[in-house]
Amino acid sequence: MSKITIRELAKELGIAVSTVSKALRDSHEISTETKAKVLEVATRLNYIPNLYASSLRRQKSRTIAVVIPEVADSFFSIAINGIEEVAREKGYHVLIYLSHESLERETEILNEFKSGRVDGLMISVTSETCTGNHITAAMNSGLPVVFFDRICEDIQAARVITDDFESGYIATRHLLEKGSLHPVFLSISSTLSINQRREAGFIKALQEAGIPEEKKSIIPCTGSDEQIAAQILQLLEPANRPDGLIASVEKLVPPVYMACQQLGCRIPDDVRVVGFTNLPAAPILQPALTTITQPAFEMGKTAAALLFKGIEKTSFDLSKETKVIPSRLMQRASSGA
Amino acid sequence: MSKITIRELAKELGIAVSTVSKALRDSHEISTETKAKVLEVATRLNYIPNLYASSLRRQKSRTIAVVIPEVADSFFSIAINGIEEVAREKGYHVLIYLSHESLERETEILNEFKSGRVDGLMISVTSETCTGNHITAAMNSGLPVVFFDRICEDIQAARVITDDFESGYIATRHLLEKGSLHPVFLSISSTLSINQRREAGFIKALQEAGIPEEKKSIIPCTGSDEQIAAQILQLLEPANRPDGLIASVEKLVPPVYMACQQLGCRIPDDVRVVGFTNLPAAPILQPALTTITQPAFEMGKTAAALLFKGIEKTSFDLSKETKVIPSRLMQRASSGA
DNA sequence: GGAATTGCCGAAAACGGTTTCGCAAATAAA
DNA sequence: TTTATTTGCGAAACCGTTTTCGGCAATTCC
The missing domain is CATH 3.40.50.2300 (Response regulator)
Structure with missing residues (x-):
């Protein structure tokens, strides 16, 4: 079962690759009949677009990063549940990184995101993190960031916290x-x-x-x-x-x-x-x-929803958002x- | 801080992009002095390679997927710790997916991997998963797979389990x-x-x-x-x-x-x-x-190490490997x- | 009826690295 | 000295998708 590309679909259909691409993305430039034909062949051949080609061209990856100190903590593992749920609904993928309460590690991790690796970042900072230079650096490179639970007080950024x-x-x-x-x-x-x-x-x-x-x-x-x-x-x-x-x-x-x-x-x-x-x-x-x-689950969901809003609506100023969900x-x- | 590409490095240095690329990958074709110069400029300009361009060309992503039923379980959250540790050492990134004990969801998730999204897969199957067609399909598309903990008995694949x-x-x-x-x-x-x-x-x-x-x-x-x-x-x-x-x-x-x-x-x-x-x-x-x-942590580490071995050594037949780590x-x- | 618009599609240029191939100079072998 | 071989580098193709742009025909508008 070799990988099948958009070119093979085009060949199979006898039309141009650009037409196939547009049909698959449901462009208005393409007639309904053509779209139907393309879709039929695509599903028949079980075509799955190459994410990397798409990401390269569109400069977005449909992937977010979650950076937390550790995962073996009920709060974080439940929060991940909430995050994953929203991500799946939205068709996003989630990368997970553990900082192990080390600022150095956290910095390393965030540095990699500057290349456009991810479309957004959710972070719960290390207990060592008092200054957030590495975080502001990531934000300045255009990355939407949402803090959840453990925030960095002196950074103006979206926050999802509890009371x-x-x-x-x-x-x-x-x-x-x-x-x-x-x-x-x-x-x-x-x-x-x-x-x-x-x-x-x-x-x-x-x-x-x-x-x-x-x-x-x-x-x-x-x-x-x-x-x-x-x-x-x-x-x-x-x-x-x-x-x-x-x-x-x-x-x-x-x-x-x-x-x-x-x-x-x-x-x-x-x-x-x-x-x-x-x-x-x-x-x-x-x-x-x-x-x-x-409210770990809700906080995860809320933070993810907020992040996606920030990613998808450029007009939306994420940095002013703060959501407080009460504990019990x-x-x-x-x-x- | 605009993204800086390999072309800008080349321009800055007055050499060809291919030379820069090779220098960065430490190719033997490039002299030590040139490498040093390239490296100097790269770090000075804080160059971070675009993962998607690289992945597209090389057909590998330095990313693995971990598919588990849930994360709010001490076994899985500790195992993730082990996985993340090995992944970080190896310079891999880890995507996490929750199947929520649903075979349908698991199938959906695995289907996406056929496009070359990830270089390898670690999975602990759903309690619904008795037949593993979706898993063998992924394997047949060339994806290295390691089962950990919850395996699929009738699939010949690498396993890391406990006794x-x-x-x-x-x-x-x-x-x-x-x-x-x-x-x-x-x-x-x-x-x-x-x-x-x-x-x-x-x-x-x-x-x-x-x-x-x-x-x-x-x-x-x-x-x-x-x-x-x-x-x-x-x-x-x-x-x-x-x-x-x-x-x-x-x-x-x-x-x-x-x-x-x-x-x-x-x-x-x-x-x-x-x-x-x-x-x-x-x-x-x-x-x-x-x-x-x-031995959750060890199982995570072992499974990850095994997977990376399978990814990096094509000569290595992953499917015959079974590691049993005793419980206490x-x-x-x-x-x- | 001619001009302007619209609908539908294809060719080609991106995106940013990697890799193949070729070339020239320097070195080694004959 | 001549012929091979090696070394170091550059030009260009390539990965698979998206997007711009342009073209042709059919339609709509004065």
Whole structure:
């Protein structure tokens, strides 16, 4: 089964290649009968246009890139689902790149896009990414860009985010209402947008409650998984154990539960817990985990839809768009009765 | 920042475009000095080759496709990690497609590859995929294909799998040793390769143990998530509750724990549980889940490496390759003390 | 009825690299 | 010294599609 090209269709039909091309693209220059004939032969011979020839000529690839820190995280994997769904509807293909939380890698990846590799880019930045030169460089080369979830605050670009500040606030208030007197916030990166906002919501709730702002209440959890586990283990030692905590990202949830099991620390009696996560296992943990659940699927869909709008309508100024899709507090046993 | 092409490099250097091209590809026809000059100008002007022009001429795209049923499953998301790692090393790009367990969708997706869209394909088939006509069609068009995890038994092609039969056997023996007298196997699809093998291992262990092969011991769990939950809930009713069970895929784990919580069914005292899963939450479940953990990352890496070997060495007959990477039984509390 | 328009199609030039082939000079072999 | 061979480079064809442009006939408009 050799590849069949537009030339062979033309030969088969006894007409010019340009006519075939126009017929296939449903040009008004071509009569309905000719179109029908071309279409018939094309399907009969199972003609599939060569994407690269087409992309080369038209300077567009019907391909988008998704750059995320990692895929083994429920938020991102669910978001990809949403992205793929919209892409498929629109006839676009999606390339995936993992930055592994490395700014250097992210920069490398984005640099390749300047050649016109992709028609658009959706990105959730690295926790290292504070300056976005590589991103603005890509944007300046004419690439439509949509940030989703983890954005770069100082770049004027389309954003699809969730209400991280409010979620941080709500989670904290929830802990306070459940009786926690000194909740702590497990922070993963002081430069990460979502972390900053959640943290700000946390602080606001604390201030409103008249709780003195001790430095200790924000606990940085950084480094390898093992290091994080050790930090959390230390935090939950009986000596100065907090009575409530917020796991600001999904990866902090397992070490928290693990530490509690090791230390005999009871959730929620000793420490009330809320986690930012989309883990399907949240309701089956013991006790079931109260979560701030992000609208991952919707965010993926929305971001993709926005990107396609930016790609297809040149008149549309993508950079002014910001969509905020609210997260939800799923109240379960881990935060108290 | 306008796109800069190879012609502009040539003009800047005062040499022919063909020379520039060859220099950039490090051809032996070009002197070392010329190469150096070309390289200098190329980096200075930040030249990035147009992938589509290159792909069109060379008939290869340095792009592979990964087709999987879904991404929101720890196995697949970890496998993607492995794939991406190898792809990046090799300078390949990876397109991702989700079949959503639909054969029709899978067929559509594969059909597009016949145009030379990608240089190779890694696929984990749908549970609906018993006949692989669409896959052999793609293979016949010259596309190197590697199956990973969920294979199509009747297609002669490269495979990277885990020892599902042995794992099913080991999981079952483990349950029996822990005192389960009549373990059951929760099956998700009778056509799915991994399901069949795991089931076969289960049956073998039962036979060896002299347990009469009752039909009831293999429980089909199909349909929507809600339907599956209902089926499992019914199964675990006290009346004829099994004393051990194997969740043959990850998505069955939450409904099992959920049902036990609802019914007051104690794990492992009432029912011993083993699950096939890579869930990071497995150790923090109460009780911690005994798992058959698949080498997802290694499988992704191995499959990708194999595919690239098949792509790059035409002499290499991919279709005869089968790599089996063993899974591991992670013994935890859910299967008994 | 002549001019202007419209409808339909074909030839050829793009798109931006890669590759083949040929040519001249330099080197090696005879 | 003559003949082969090698080395380094340039001209042009090529990959498969899209698009511009022009042409011819049929139609519409004064």
